[in-house]
Every structure is written in C-alpha cells, then in structure tokens.
Amino acid sequence: MADEIKTPRTFDDLLAANREFAATNEILGFDGIAHAGVAVVTCMDSRIDPLGMLGLRPGDAKIFRNPGGRVTGNALEALVLAVHLLNVDRIVIAPHTRCAMASSTEQELRDRISASSGTDAAWQGFHVVRDQKEALRADVAAVRAHPLIADRALVGGFIYDVDTGLLGPVD
Numbered sequence: 001m002a003d004e005i006k007t008p009r010t011f012d013d014l015l016a017a018n019r020e021f022a023a024t025n026e027i028l029g030f031d032g033i034a035h036a037g038v039a040v041v042t043c044m045d046s047r048i049d050p051l052g053m054l055g056l057r058p059g060d061a062k063i064f065r066n067p068g069g070r071v072t073g074n075a076l077e078a079l080v081l082a083v084h085l086l087n088v089d090r091i092v093i094a095p096h097t098r099c100a101m102a103s104s105t106e107q108e109l110r111d112r113i114s115a116s117s118g119t120d121a122a123w124q125g126f127h128v129v130r131d132q133k134e135a136l137r138a139d140v141a142a143v144r145a146h147p148l149i150a151d152r153a154l155v156g157g158f159i160y161d162v163d164t165g166l167l168g169p170v171d
Helices: 012-024 073-085 106-117 132-145
Strands: 038-043 061-066 090-094 154-160 167-169
Touching (some): 073 132, 090 132
Parallel strands (some): 038 061, 038 090, 090 154
Antiparallel strands (some): 154 167
16 A cells, blocks of 8 residues: 555665675676677566577576567667677567557556556656567567677577566567
8 A cells, every 4th residue: 555654674784685796696796798699688587598498507608677578768778888898699589478568558557657657657657568479570670770789699589487587489
C-alpha cells in the first residue's frame, strides 16, 4: 500500500555476501574482454540468468539488461564498444516470455506505478512491446544494419521461455 510505512532495510546482508564472494572470486584482475566473444541483450527480469542460459561463465560475455530486453540507444552504444574493444563477435538478443513490458499497456504500467508511488506517473514512459516477435525482429535488424557493427558480429534473436529455460529462435 502507498500509505504503508516501509521498514528501512540495510545492506548488511549484501555486504556480508560480497565479502564471501570476494574471498573466492576467480576472476579478480580479469582483463574485461568477453572470452567467449558473446554479448547478450536481455531483460532485467530476475528469472533470467544470462550466462547460465547459454552455458557461459563469468568473464565469457558482456551483458546488457533493460526492461523488455530491447535494443535501445544505450544498448547499441554498449554493443559497438563490445564489438570493437571487448572481443565480441556474436550478439544474442533475448527478451522473454511472460514479460511485463510485453503483457501490459503503457497506461496499465502508469496506473500501477501511480498507485504504488502515490504520485501521478502519467509523464513516465515505459516503452511497452505490443508484438514481442516483431520488436525482436526490428532489434536484430537494427543491430545488423548498424554501420559500426554490421559485418563484424553475428546477431541472433531468441525468446527465452521462463517456464522451460529454453531459447527459441525468432527469424
């Protein structure tokens, strides 16, 4: 509820987990390139493990996440850098099933955010996806046609099924 006062949380649990992670992290001092030559554009949804779904490990790929897994201007910037400076020669674009960005209207999201925040969110854009496969095809085409990427990387579009864990290619 918007009127409910939330108890402040600390970051103590996360910092404790970080200390454990740092003690066993095998890629400290890593060179930062994508060792498998892969970049992934996918959604920020927590049901997606971008490395795991492709059988990759930390250090293998560059990952760019945003709502809906869309190729935005920021994603293109990241992909150009990845292709020219970070060893990327394959790009996977992978939105997913049951995505809020593909199953809600702009107005529905604005209404939900307004109700949650207690503030009118009519001005906020959320870039919903009306037709997920068509949007994915357009994103793949945009990356393939980008003058700084074009023939330098293989680009594939897939929809990740959050219920099966499988990637389905989209032509």
